[in-house]
Structures are given as structure tokens and as C-alpha cells.
Amino acid sequence: DAEITQSPRHKITETGRQVTLACHQTWNHNNMFWYRQDLGHGLRLIHYSYGVQDTNKGEVSDGYSVSRSNTEDLPLTLESAASSQTSVYFCANGSNQPQHFGDGTRLSIL
Amino acid sequence: TQLLEQSPQFLSIQEGENLTVYCNSSSVFSSLQWYRQEPGEGPVLLVTVVTGGEVKKLKRLTFQFGDARKDSSLHITAAQPGDTGLYLCAGAQGAGGTSYGKLTFGQGTILTVHP
Numbered sequence: 001d002a003e004i005t006q007s008p009r010h011k012i013t014e015t016g017r018q019v020t021l022a023c024h025q026t027w028n029h030n031n032m033f034w035y036r037q038d039l040g041h042g043l044r045l046i047h048y049s050y051g052v053q054d055t056n057k058g059e060v061s062d063g064y065s066v067s068r069s070n071t072e073d074l075p076l077t078l079e080s081a082a083s084s085q086t087s088v089y090f091c092a093n094g095s096n097q098p099q100h101f102g103d104g105t106r107l108s109i110l
Numbered sequence: 111t112q113l114l115e116q117s118p119q120f121l122s123i124q125e126g127e128n129l130t131v132y133c134n135s136s137s138v139f140s141s142l143q144w145y146r147q148e149p150g151e152g153p154v155l156l157v158t159v160v161t162g163g164e165v166k167k168l169k170r171l172t173f174q175f176g177d178a179r180k181d182s183s184l185h186i187t188a189a190q191p192g193d194t195g196l197y198l199c200a201g202a203q204g205a206g207g208t209s210y211g212k213l214t215f216g217q218g219t220i221l222t223v224h225p
Contacts, residue, residue, distance in 0.1 A: 033211040042215040043153075043198070050207065058212070090152050096210050097143055097202060101152025 002027040006091050006102035014110055019078040021105045023091030025071075031094050032074040034058075034066060036087040037104070043090070049074055081109045113137075114201050116216035123189055124224050131184045131197055131219045139201035140209060142182045144173055147196040147218075189223045196220050 004025040013019050025032065034046040045058030047066040055066050063085060065077045078085055089105045092098035114135045123129055133142070141160040145153035157166050159175035159182065166173045170193075172185040182199055200213040 031210050040217075042217050043200070043213075044215075045211055045213070048211040050210065092152070092211075094210070096207070097141065097155075097158065097213065098153075098211060099155050101145075101154070103151050 002100075004091060004093055004100045004102045006089075006105050008105060009103065010106045010108075012108045012110065013081055015081055015083060017081050019081050019107065021076045021078075021089055021091075021107070023074045023076065023102060025073075025091075025093045025100075027093055027100060028071060029093040029095055029099075030071070031096065031098075032068070033092045033094075033098050034064075034074065034076045035090045035092065036060065036085075037090060038087050046076065046089075047074075078107075083109050085109055114199060114214050114216040116197075116199055116219050118219060119217065120220050120222075122222045122224070125190055126188050127223075129186050129189055129221070131199075131221075132181070133183065133199035133201075133216050134181045135201060135214075136180065137201070137203065137214075138179050139203055139214075140179070140205055141202045142175055142179075143200045143202070143213065144182070144184055145198040145200065147198060148194075153198055186221075189221075191223045191225050194221055194223050 007022045030051045033048045035043045049068040086109045092101045144156045147153040157173045162177045162179045164175045170187045197219045199216040202209045
């Protein structure tokens with residue numbers, strides 16, 4: 001069965017460190033998305049990609065970057081982790097709107 | 111900033127009861143998605159509605175998109191414990207590919223169905 005997988009599932013790091021969260025899909029969808037989910041804010045779009053070499057900023061992109069070198073992967077990088085970036089991060093894909101979500105990465109920044 | 115208000119925030123009912131979750135906005139959406147999320151997992155897409163007045167059924171779940179495409183509802187008939195979870199609505203604005211992923215999410219409704 002096709003999947004969308006995120007790793008790691010949990011991570012604790014310190015402020016100022018660079019962190020990369022992985023997202024890998026076997027659906028072969030062009031569209032991939034990164035969201036963060038926080039109490040009181042719901043799900044918010046960080047970055048998205050509509051295909052290889054295409055990346056775009058979402059609503060809350062400051063402090064984050066993505067790259068899309070192939071169809072399967074959209075890694076999310078926190079350049080210099082801040083405590084405000086403690087959250088649960090979800091990767092999603094779809095042929096148009098998000099259809100499949102990964103199970104999330106719970107990131108704690110101390 | 112577009113807002114999507116979901117109500118109620120919490121719903122605790124007995125197995126076999128019916129329920130309705132509402133999603134309201136002052137903004138017009140080109141499409142609206144409903145997702146269900148369980149603890150420790152990502153949201154799962156249940157349905158997408160795109161036409162004003164549209165009604166879609168998924169077994170015991172009935173989804174309706176308002177005529178003006180500003181609101182939506184999810185009705186569950188004869189709820190079961192397996193329906194327990196967080197229900198999220200999410201609206202998209204704009205047409206075509208440039209709207210993909212740019213969803214306004216509601217805060218969610220936490221549904222608990224007791225056996």
C-alpha cells in the first residue's frame with residue numbers, strides 16, 4: 001500500500017540547533033505540504049510544493065525551509081530552532097488538496 | 111484573516127445517538143474538506159464538498175455544504191464508539207491549483223462516543 005511516512009516521530013533538541021524533519025511518500029503525488037498543529041491555532045501551513053524543484057512559503061514560514069529534489073521527499077528544516085517552534089508537525093500530500101497525512105513529528109525545543 | 115468557527119468544541123454522547131457538527135465562516139470557500147484525527151495520528155480526509163448545497167454521504171456520515179459556500183455541517187447517525195475522534199473542517203479559497211494546501215482549518219470538535 002502507498003504510504004506517507006515521517007521521521008523521527010519524536011525529537012527533543014536545544015534552541016539554536018538546526019533540525020531536519022523527514023517526509024517520504026510512495027503515492028507519487030506532485031503536491032506535498034508541511035503543517036504545524038498547536039492548541040488554539042489548529043493546523044497552519046508552513047511550506048508547500050507542487051512538484052520537483054518547486055517550493056512555496058505558507059502562512060507561518062519564518063524560520064523554516066524546504067527543498068524538493070525528487071517526487072518522494074519534502075524535508076523540513078528549522079535553521080535555528082526556537083522554543084516557539086515546539087509543536088507537532090504534519091506532512092501531507094495529494095493530487096490537489098491534502099489527502100493523506102503522515103502520523104506527525106512531535107518536536108520539543110528546550 | 112479568514113476564520114472557520116467549529117461548534118461544538120466538545121461532544122460526549124452515548125452509542126446510538128445522533129449528532130451534528132457545524133463549521134461556519136463569513137468567508138466564501140471554493141471547497142471544504144472534513145477530516146478525522148485520532149490521538150497520535152495525522153488527519154484522515156473524509157470528504158471534499160465543492161458545490162453550494164451539495165450533500166455527500168459516507169455510510170452513517172452526512173456532509174452538507176451551505177448554499178452560499180460559507181458553512182458546512184457533518185451529521186452522524188447512530189454514533190458508534192469507533193466514531194470517537196477529533197473532527198476538523200478546512201476551507202479553501204481561490205480556484206484551481208494555486209489554492210492547494212492553503213486551507214483555513216477550524217479548531218476542531220472532539221467527539222467521544224460512550225458504549
